[in-house]
Amino acid sequence: MTQQTPLTELPEWKALVESAAQLKKAPMNLTSVMTPERVREFSLSLDTPEGPFLVDFSKNLVDAEVWQQLGRLAEATKVATTVRRTLGGEAVNRTEGRAALHTALRCRDPAAVVSAAGAGGADDVMPGIRRVLAQMRDFTERVRSGAWRGHSDQTMTDVVNIGIGGSDLGPAMACQALAHYGHSGGLRMHFISNVDPTHLAEVLRLVNPATTLFIIASKTFTTQETLANARAAKAWFLEHSGAGEAAVAKHFVALSTNQRGCQEFGIDPANMFEFWDWVGGRFSMWGAVGLSIALFVGMDHFEQMLDGANFMDRHFLETIDQPSKCVPLVLALLGVWYNNFLDAQTHAILPYDQYLARLPAYLQQCDMESNGKSTNLDGQKVDYSTGSIIWGEPGTNGQHAFFQLIHQGTKLIPCDFLAPAQGINPPFEQHELLLSNFLAQTAALMMGKSEAQVRADMKNLPEAERDALTPHRIFAGSKPSTSIVYPKLTPFQFGSLVAMYEHKVLAQAAIWNINPFDQWGVELGKKMANDLLPCVQDAVRVAAATAAGDICPEASKILQQYDASTAGILRHIRAVHSGASATSSAGAGKKRPASAVVDSDEPQAKRTVSHS
Numbered sequence: 001m002t003q004q005t006p007l008t009e010l011p012e013w014k015a016l017v018e019s020a021a022q023l024k025k026a027p028m029n030l031t032s033v034m035t036p037e038r039v040r041e042f043s044l045s046l047d048t049p050e051g052p053f054l055v056d057f058s059k060n061l062v063d064a065e066v067w068q069q070l071g072r073l074a075e076a077t078k079v080a081t082t083v084r085r086t087l088g089g090e091a092v093n094r095t096e097g098r099a100a101l102h103t104a105l106r107c108r109d110p111a112a113v114v115s116a117a118g119a120g121g122a123d124d125v126m127p128g129i130r131r132v133l134a135q136m137r138d139f140t141e142r143v144r145s146g147a148w149r150g151h152s153d154q155t156m157t158d159v160v161n162i163g164i165g166g167s168d169l170g171p172a173m174a175c176q177a178l179a180h181y182g183h184s185g186g187l188r189m190h191f192i193s194n195v196d197p198t199h200l201a202e203v204l205r206l207v208n209p210a211t212t213l214f215i216i217a218s219k220t221f222t223t224q225e226t227l228a229n230a231r232a233a234k235a236w237f238l239e240h241s242g243a244g245e246a247a248v249a250k251h252f253v254a255l256s257t258n259q260r261g262c263q264e265f266g267i268d269p270a271n272m273f274e275f276w277d278w279v280g281g282r283f284s285m286w287g288a289v290g291l292s293i294a295l296f297v298g299m300d301h302f303e304q305m306l307d308g309a310n311f312m313d314r315h316f317l318e319t320i321d322q323p324s325k326c327v328p329l330v331l332a333l334l335g336v337w338y339n340n341f342l343d344a345q346t347h348a349i350l351p352y353d354q355y356l357a358r359l360p361a362y363l364q365q366c367d368m369e370s371n372g373k374s375t376n377l378d379g380q381k382v383d384y385s386t387g388s389i390i391w392g393e394p395g396t397n398g399q400h401a402f403f404q405l406i407h408q409g410t411k412l413i414p415c416d417f418l419a420p421a422q423g424i425n426p427p428f429e430q431h432e433l434l435l436s437n438f439l440a441q442t443a444a445l446m447m448g449k450s451e452a453q454v455r456a457d458m459k460n461l462p463e464a465e466r467d468a469l470t471p472h473r474i475f476a477g478s479k480p481s482t483s484i485v486y487p488k489l490t491p492f493q494f495g496s497l498v499a500m501y502e503h504k505v506l507a508q509a510a511i512w513n514i515n516p517f518d519q520w521g522v523e524l525g526k527k528m529a530n531d532l533l534p535c536v537q538d539a540v541r542v543a544a545a546t547a548a549g550d551i552c553p554e555a556s557k558i559l560q561q562y563d564a565s566t567a568g569i570l571r572h573i574r575a576v577h578s579g580a581s582a583t584s585s586a587g588a589g590k591k592r593p594a595s596a597v598v599d600s601d602e603p604q605a606k607r608t609v610s611h612s
């Protein structure tokens with residue numbers, strides 16, 4: 001939804017600017033305002049079928065007035081309208097002419113009709129979704145039960161998902177998050193994403209081609225990294241299995257919107273799991289891209305994950321008009337308050353749940369690829385800050401690494417703490433330790449430690465020492481955090497948590513009037529990587545083979561479109577490969593002693609074989 005009045009000109013925005021200025025002048029002391037009423041006002045408990053899902057946002061730098069102002073901003077920016085249009089299937093991804101209907105993938109109403117509008121008109125998407133879910137059930141049951149056999153009639157022991165970005169982060173996070181519900185027969189899951197061949201090599205060292213299933217996950221089936229890894233995996237499979245091309249069908253399946261690309265790669269169309277252009281890559285783990293999750297935890301658990309996400313979708317839609325009742329909108333508004341009015345640059349995600357170790361990385365894509373935009377829906381440059389820098393690590397590890405900066409550094413870092421009320425693994429005494437650390441950190445961030453407390457703690461020290469140490473030991477306190485406590489990490493709760501963050505991102509995009517569903521910013525680098533490849537090949541292969549002088553004319557022509565630094569780095573790489581001095585341009589063609597050239601066990605000649 002585009003806005004008539006520029007965002008920063010809205011009276012609702014200006015009121016928040018004023019409130020922030022006041023707060024900066026007279027900082028809020030969170031401890032002194034904390035009362036049971038405040039907790040009631042600033043917390044929400046969702047009644048999930050597995051128990052209450054608590055979001056306590058009372059330890060944030062908001063009072064009733066700011067909260068009302070944030071609610072008015074949500075109204076003025078028509079967040080509810082954008083949300084309804086998005087979940088209703090309109091082509092909200094305007095720059096690509098598509099809907100963004102990942103919520104349909106987890107629609108659990110057997111009679112639902114959900115239409116996605118796009119360039120080709122509006123289609124009911126539910127029949128296709130149900131067909132793919134049925135295909136996933138059939139396939140995963142065959143693999144998990146051992147009915148699916150490899151080329152030498154053996155059952156599968158390992159699954160290797162090859163994909164990147166949205167075709168990797170969601171499944172990799174989910175398989176780790178739901179490890180407790182993993183295959184009882186010991187099916188092992190592996191994820192290869194990086195084009196660095198080390199990623200592939202280290203996984204292939206662990207698996208047996210006769211019992212390995214490769215999943216090639218790529219929405220477009222054109223992504224350089226994924227296709228390079230997929231080709232290398234296929235070559236490795238053919239070489240090490242001793243089987244012919246026909247065996248590929250038993251060991252390779254694909255998840256994609258690009259049927260032709262899959263077929264050209266040699267995937268049997270029967271082994272392709274389809275999805276659609278109205279599913280954004282970073283929102284795709286709820287459908288075919290979740291195949292590795294379903295293989296690992298089984299289709300029943302996978303569908304429980306969908307149920308959990310759908311629970312959050314319904315909550316979002318039902319409460320979107322009531323900012324104080326709607327969990328994703330609460331998180332979005334808090335983020336906007338810190339990001340746009342209190343100048344916070346980053347937002348920490350701190351799961352006190354080892355199973356959620358990959359959640360911060362997943363949310364980096366979900367949030368930063370979505371809201372890392374500086375042009376609004378009307379094509380104008382924005383004059384306000386958009387997406388935050390998302391980062392984090394599981395507690396308690398983070399406490400012993402970067403929490404110092406959150407407690408006593410100079411930056412404002414709003415934090416989300418996530419914790420399960422109940423643990424899954426014994427010894428349960430350790431879960432108590434985990435929870436006490438979670439509570440202690442949120443309380444310590446809020447309460448801080450005053451000078452009087454610090455001095456009282458050191459009352460037995462000589463006065464001079466006490467005076468010297470006191471300033472270092474004072475904690476300002478009033479550092480904001482939101483506590484999210486779910487009953488226990490089940491597939492349902494996990495689905496709800498992830499959907500909650502997806503919707504937070506959408507609500508923020510609506511306020512900022514940006515499109516969270518495209519990612520043009522990453523395209524430029526992709527194109528340049530392809531452009532520069534011949535230059536790198538020249539530097540690595542030609543130089544290694546011939547120890548020749550400067551960059552070849554063809555590469556040199558390409559490099560003319562680039563800068564001196566890029567060309568210099570390439571010359572450096574070329575010099576290393578040709579054994580010439582890396583630093584002196586005059587010595588670009590000179591041989592260096594072999595021992596000073598490259599750290600490698602392999603003789604130089606062997607490394608040149610690929611060039612000819």
Ligand SMILES: O=P(O)(O)OC[C@H]1O[C@](O)(CO)[C@@H](O)[C@@H]1O
Pocket residue numbers: 164165166167217218219220221222223226281282369519522
């Ligand atoms: O699934 P694909 O088409 O291989 O794309 C992988 C990833 O690349 C991106 O397009 C850009 O990094 C992501 O949005 C996407 O998840």
